[in-house]
Amino acid sequence: MTKLLITEITRMGPAFCVIGLEHGQQRIQSIRPVSSTANSWLHFPYQRGEILECSLTPSCGPPPHVEDRVSTRGFRKCSTVAENEAAGYLRKAECSDSLSGLFRCRIYENKRGSGTHVLPTEARRSICGCRTQNLRLELCGNELRATLVLSSGELLRDLPVVDRDWLDFMDAALAEGRGANRAARFERFLNSQFHYKIMSCPHHFVRIGLTRPYRDVCWLMLDTLFPLPQTDWLEEF
Amino acid sequence: MARHSARLAEGEDSFRLIVNTCFRGEAGSSMPLPGDTADLIETGVLDSMAWVSFLRAVETASGISDLGSDLNEQPASIASILAALRSSNKGSLPSVDEKRGVAGDISSSAAFLTGSSCVHGSRVVPSEEVDRVFRMPVGKLRNRAGIESLAYAAEGESELTLGAGAIEEALHAASSGAQELDWIIATSETHHDYPALAAQFHSRLLVRENCGALDVGGACLGLLNALAVAQSLIGSGAARTVAVVTADVHSRVLTPERVAGEFGGLFGDGASAFLVRGEPGSSLGTSYRIGDFLFGCAGQYAAAIQVAARIGGGLEVQFDGEALSRAAITRLEKVITAVETRSDISRASVGGFATHQPNPRLLTLLAKQCGVSADAFPAICKTTGNLGSSMCGAALHAALQNAAQSEGDQRKPIFLASLGPGLLFGGAWLTPW
Numbered sequence: 117m118t119k120l121l122i123t124e125i126t127r128m129g130p131a132f133c134v135i136g137l138e139h140g141q142q143r144i145q146s147i148r149p150v151s152s153t154a155n156s157w158l159h160f161p162y163q164r165g166e167i168l169e170c171s172l173t174p175s176c177g178p179p180p181h182v183e184d185r186v187s188t189r190g191f192r193k194c195s196t197v198a199e200n201e202a203a204g205y206l207r208k209a210e211c212s213d214s215l216s217g218l219f220r221c222r223i224y225e226n227k228r229g230s231g232t233h234v235l236p237t238e239a240r241r242s243i244c245g246c247r248t249q250n251l252r253l254e255l256c257g258n259e260l261r262a263t264l265v266l267s268s269g270e271l272l273r274d275l276p277v278v279d280r281d282w283l284d285f286m287d288a289a290l291a292e293g294r295g296a297n298r299a300a301r302f303e304r305f306l307n308s309q310f311h312y313k314i315m316s317c318p319h320h321f322v323r324i325g326l327t328r329p330y331r332d333v334c335w336l337m338l339d340t341l342f343p344l345p346q347t348d349w350l351e352e353f
Numbered sequence: 354m355a356r357h358s359a360r361l362a363e364g365e366d367s368f369r370l371i372v373n374t375c376f377r378g379e380a381g382s383s384m385p386l387p388g389d390t391a392d393l394i395e396t397g398v399l400d401s402m403a404w405v406s407f408l409r410a411v412e413t414a415s416g417i418s419d420l421g422s423d424l425n426e427q428p429a430s431i432a433s434i435l436a437a438l439r440s441s442n443k444g445s446l447p448s449v450d451e452k453r454g455v456a457g458d459i460s461s462s463a464a465f466l467t468g469s470s471c472v473h474g475s476r477v478v479p480s481e482e483v484d485r486v487f488r489m490p491v492g493k494l495r496n497r498a499g500i501e502s503l504a505y506a507a508e509g510e511s512e513l514t515l516g517a518g519a520i521e522e523a524l525h526a527a528s529s530g531a532q533e534l535d536w537i538i539a540t541s542e543t544h545h546d547y548p549a550l551a552a553q554f555h556s557r558l559l560v561r562e563n564c565g566a567l568d569v570g571g572a573c574l575g576l577l578n579a580l581a582v583a584q585s586l587i588g589s590g591a592a593r594t595v596a597v598v599t600a601d602v603h604s605r606v607l608t609p610e611r612v613a614g615e616f617g618g619l620f621g622d623g624a625s626a627f628l629v630r631g632e633p634g635s636s637l638g639t640s641y642r643i644g645d646f647l648f649g650c651a652g653q654y655a656a657a658i659q660v661a662a663r664i665g666g667g668l669e670v671q672f673d674g675e676a677l678s679r680a681a682i683t684r685l686e687k688v689i690t691a692v693e694t695r696s697d698i699s700r701a702s703v704g705g706f707a708t709h710q711p712n713p714r715l716l717t718l719l720a721k722q723c724g725v726s727a728d729a730f731p732a733i734c735k736t737t738g739n740l741g742s743s744m745c746g747a748a749l750h751a752a753l754q755n756a757a758q759s760e761g762d763q764r765k766p767i768f769l770a771s772l773g774p775g776l777l778f779g780g781a782w783l784t785p786w
Contacts, residue, residue: 215653216676225653228375228406229406229408230406255425256405256421256424257424257425258425259401268655268656269652269655269659270653274406290426300425
């Protein structure tokens with residue numbers, strides 16, 4: 117049995133993609149449990165920070181999704197670690213301070229509009245953590261997008277936010293029952309209190325992931341943003 | 354009233370054109386245009402990634418920077434985008450006359466380029482000699498970058514002398530005098546002394562004491578920054594005549610003792626100058642109206658080139674030539690596409706492309722990437738090397754000189770596109786007047 121500290125739960129259409137950390141003998145590495153029939157889970161009733169027991173096949177997935185392992189049985193929750201502790205473990209897993217180090221390959225910009233991608237044949241992994249000098253979330257045409265500056269001073273713009281908790285927070289913020297001008301109020305929150313809450317948090321941390329290959333490229337996305345949003349923040353805007 | 358309605362209709366056409374062009378760019382040229390009210394995400398025409406990419410392309414092309422925000426809580430449809438474009442009061446749609454490149458009424462905010470010039474360092478050095486000085490294999494600059502020779506400043510030449518000479522020539526070309534200048538706007542990536550370069554030009558040219566002197570940065574993007582400031586000064590009524598000047602002497606900064614040849618060996622010395630006025634020149638067919646500018650910064654390439662002063666007089670240079678080359682081609686092509694969409698001037702009908710020229714090889718590659726003849730890019734850097742902030746100016750002057758060979762009514766628009774460390778980017782267009 118493998119013990120995984122769940123660190124990523126991302127929305128992929130109607131399903132969820134999950135990544136956890138495995139504490140090996142020499143290092144902490146990311147593992148993406150997948151079912152034998154799909155890369156994501158239609159039902160995943162667990163939270164980040166939970167440690168789950170699972171049974172995984174030893175073979176890796178095809179590059180760049182080398183973290184994939186087929187789960188042969190269900191998950192069983194063992195225990196839970198605090199958010200700051202989970203972020204601490206993430207810092208000890210795959211990390212990079214530069215763009216080229218994220219997936220150990222070149223990063224390409226979309227030649228037409230926005231977005232950044234890698235070539236599946238060049239990328240060596242599909243998930244990586246990074247420290248950020250600054251970070252901004254923005255609602256663009258109803259889609260949540262992130263722009264961030266790495267320690268190297270390099271910038272990633274318009275990353276789709278797929279973090280389940282942050283998307284749930286956005287949905288709650290824009291829920292009809294919250295009155296008028298919801299999008300404008302949410303944007304004001306993102307431009308003010310959000311920035312302070314995130315950047316002043318001592319365990320602030322970001323993980324960038326790659327989509328599955330689509331039309332020969334894998335797009336970069338914001339898989340995880342620590343700290344996670346808190347429900348009582350909704351009362352602030 | 355009728356004129357106002359016509360203007361509205363033109364604006365509507367421009368918005369529609371921008372939206373259609375950007376949609377085709379995102380979805381592919383073979384994709385039929387969806388109905389205006391169709392939700393592009395719900396109907397599966399675009400995924401959420403492509404939807405945002407499409408919006409960003411429309412923002413760049415229209416100059417309306419917060420379109421994505423205006424579309425929150427709206428369907429992801431073309432009708433929503435058009436409505437947001439219409440309701441935005443920050444749009445900077447080019448005027449009808451500007452877009453078409455034909456003479457017409459002159460608005461109070463119009464700015465015209467009425468004179469230009471360019472000078473190079475007078476010492477021409479074969480690239481093989483530069484290879485040797487930088488201790489590189491002989492032939493490297495020629496074979497790898499396509500540079501045949503470099504223009505270096507001779508003894509007695511400096512940013513001041515080269516730039517002042519360029520301004521005087523530009524004034525002469527426009528049949529103007531230095532006393533007419535309301536502002537001098539200077540840019541240089543090699544002059545870091547005080548008094549600043551614009552102040553030195555002010556004294557050297559003996560302009561009026563109340564002529565302003567301003568230095569702007571941006572390195573290789575400096576010319577576009579300076580032209581945009583000049584246009585704004587004229588548009589605001591603060592100036593009638595502005596001299597924009599670039600001047601760079603790399604050969605005394607990027608020396609073999611301070612930087613590697615793969616970087617320092619690429620650069621030459623030169624200057625360019627342009628006269629920008631609120632009205633066209635007196636001779637018909639000699640002026641160009643300056644269109645809109647678009648600017649931005651692609652920070653993902655920030656690490657590809659970084660230069661910082663070191664204690665003790667050295668330079669700390671971070672230069673990833675391969676990454677920078679890729680970024681330069683991608684970005685310049687993207688800027689040209691945005692200028693094309695925004696101006697409604699097809700790149701095929703452009704007379705010249707005055708772009709930054711990192712080296713001749715990349716220039717050829719850029720022409721190929723853009724699908725236009727390499728002849729439309731005046732290949733200055735082949736014999737001078739990369740002139741830094743003066744590169745785009747040298748190319749623009751050459752494009753204007755080439756156009757002057759044609760009859761007035763045969764001249765075509767000129768596109769400007771340049772880059773600077775950051776990665777800063779900018780573009781604009783000129784239409785013959």
